Amino acid sequence: MPSTLPDGDPVPPSGELPASALDGLGGRPFGFYVHVPFCATRCGYCDFNTYTASELGPGASHADYAATAVEEVRRARAVLGTAGLPVETVFFGGGTPTLLPARDLVRILRAIDEEFGLAPGAEVTTEANPESVDPGYLAELRRGGFTRMSFGMQSARAHVLKVLDRHHTPGRAAQAVREAREAGFEHVNLDLIYSTPGESDDDWRASLAAAVEAGPDHVSAYSLIVEDGTRLAARIRRGELPMPDDDVAADRYLIAESMLTGAGFHWYEVSNWAASEAGRCRHNLLYWTGGDWWGVGPGAHSHVGGTRWWNVKHPAAYAQRLAAGVSPAHAREVLTDEDRAVERIMLELRLSDGFPLAELDRPVVVARALADGLLETGPFKRGRAVLTLRGRLLADALVRDLVG
Known part of the structure; x- marks a missing residue:
């Protein structure tokens, strides 16, 4: 945090x-x-x-x-x-x-x-x-x-x-x-x-x-x-x-x-x-995988249904707000559908289960990643794009290309 x-x-x-x-x-x-x-x-x-x-x-x-x-x-x-x-x-x-x-x-x-x-x-x-x-x-x-x-x-x-x-x-x-x-x-x-x-x-x-x-x-x-x-x-x-x-x-x-x-x-x-x-x-x-969670505590971040918020930082300010009966949240953002789609790729692609290949809408980037040995697919991957070992080393750069 x-x-x-x-x-x-x-x-x-x-x-x-x-x-x-x-x-x-x-x-x-x-x-x-x-x-x-x-x-x-x-x-x-x-x-x-x-x-x-x-x-x-x-x-x-x-x-x-x-x-x-x-x-x-x-x-x-x-x-x-x-x-x-x-x-x-x-x-x-x-x-x-x-x-x-x-x-x-x-x-x-x-x-x-x-x-x-x-x-x-x-x-x-x-x-x-x-x-x-x-x-x-x-x-x-x-x-x-x-x-x-x-x-x-x-x-x-x-x-x-x-x-x-x-x-x-x-x-x-x-x-x-x-x-x-x-x-x-x-x-x-x-x-x-x-x-x-x-x-x-x-x-x-x-x-x-x-x-x-x-x-x-x-x-x-x-x-x-x-x-x-x-x-x-x-x-x-x-x-x-x-x-x-x-x-x-x-x-x-x-x-x-x-x-x-x-x-x-x-x-x-x-x-x-x-x-x-x-x-x-x-x-x-x-x-x-896009679940909901409530973050308790100073500076804690929460996410529910595409709304993300974060609490005030200092424990004293946090305690004062709750004692006064008001939310300890400092600020929030409501994610757009595009924001949520990008975050889904960023997070799910890092998992060994990978990401549905059909939902990656940058075919040129995907084809290059497959050719470069960063992603693998095939019948055993159930239609999903999965990072190879080399792909894991370059995951951040690959994700930037896929969502850029």
């Missing part, structure tokens, strides 16, 4: 949505994202809307956050009316959600269940820094209805973690996976970052090997992005660290694909691999 909010149209104080957004409500998958904007320390590469204790200032606190988030859940119910909206996925992200007591996360989840009802077999995930949980904490989350853990491992090498300003020991993520399994979590993800300055191919291979050995059923691997305004960007600008190289990043992706596939994982989105279909992150699939 970027820390800079875009401009947009005003949102009514009530948060009322346009009629077009409510049309078909309940006929699309529905989920909740809950943003917890707190961190113990700020990672040097992070551009998310998060706050350490020294940055938080007056008017907001860890202790009051769950009650404030619950108030937005109740407001969501009022805005969305009485339509049946069983919640298929809930994702707690941040920040570090597990800086809050487990009972606070469970309290927010219960409010969602009370107001909307969790669908049978709903997926409920929280992100966690490996150092922020212990066996007792994980057991309390599992008893409270959480079904999936996502740990920020990033690297198995201490010198790489140091460049990223990550404050956990290299072996702690693997231990956290074991503790989550022992607490009853069937689904566990590890997040990895590659192309950190100073990381070698061998460092990356060691991180992948350590992740696989830890025993998750899902691995996410992202190329490091240098965001303006971060400590990492400042260090690169001063010449203390080299800028990540695109060719190196491509090589690291190929290493990830080879090692993860060899370990029994299968890609289902460009940056995500799962050991089985059940291990896929259903919440992210909801985003990628």
Whole structure:
């Protein structure tokens, strides 16, 4: 969740949505994202809307956050009316959600269940820094209805973690996976970052090997992005660290694909691999396939029926608006049919299921992509255009050509 909010149209104080957004409500998958904007320390590469204790200032606190988030859940119910909206996925992200007591996360989840009802077999995930949980904490989350853990491992090498300003020991993520399994979590993800300055191919291979050995059923691997305004960007600008190289990043992706596939994982989105279909992150699939979701928390983004809105950034401003009985939304936009068609291509083409070939209306671009080995079709693809391995490396450029 970027820390800079875009401009947009005003949102009514009530948060009322346009009629077009409510049309078909309940006929699309529905989920909740809950943003917890707190961190113990700020990672040097992070551009998310998060706050350490020294940055938080007056008017907001860890202790009051769950009650404030619950108030937005109740407001969501009022805005969305009485339509049946069983919640298929809930994702707690941040920040570090597990800086809050487990009972606070469970309290927010219960409010969602009370107001909307969790669908049978709903997926409920929280992100966690490996150092922020212990066996007792994980057991309390599992008893409270959480079904999936996502740990920020990033690297198995201490010198790489140091460049990223990550404050956990290299072996702690693997231990956290074991503790989550022992607490009853069937689904566990590890997040990895590659192309950190100073990381070698061998460092990356060691991180992948350590992740696989830890025993998750899902691995996410992202190329490091240098965001303006971060400590990492400042260090690169001063010449203390080299800028990540695109060719190196491509090589690291190929290493990830080879090692993860060899370990029994299968890609289902460009940056995500799962050991089985059940291990896929259903919440992210909801985003990628055009579902509806309500984002709770400061800076959180929501999408319902082609209307997208985003909340005010600072936790104090967010709390003040809810206390005053008004929407915490900062601004919104109503997507045109063309906007939605473009976004559908941008998101769905990144999935291993691909995109319907007949719906790609740029035949010259498609023919060139097929000839260049970026896309594949055929009887086993069920009439869909699917990225090849080379296509995954060039997915962003290909999508720009397809929607340009």
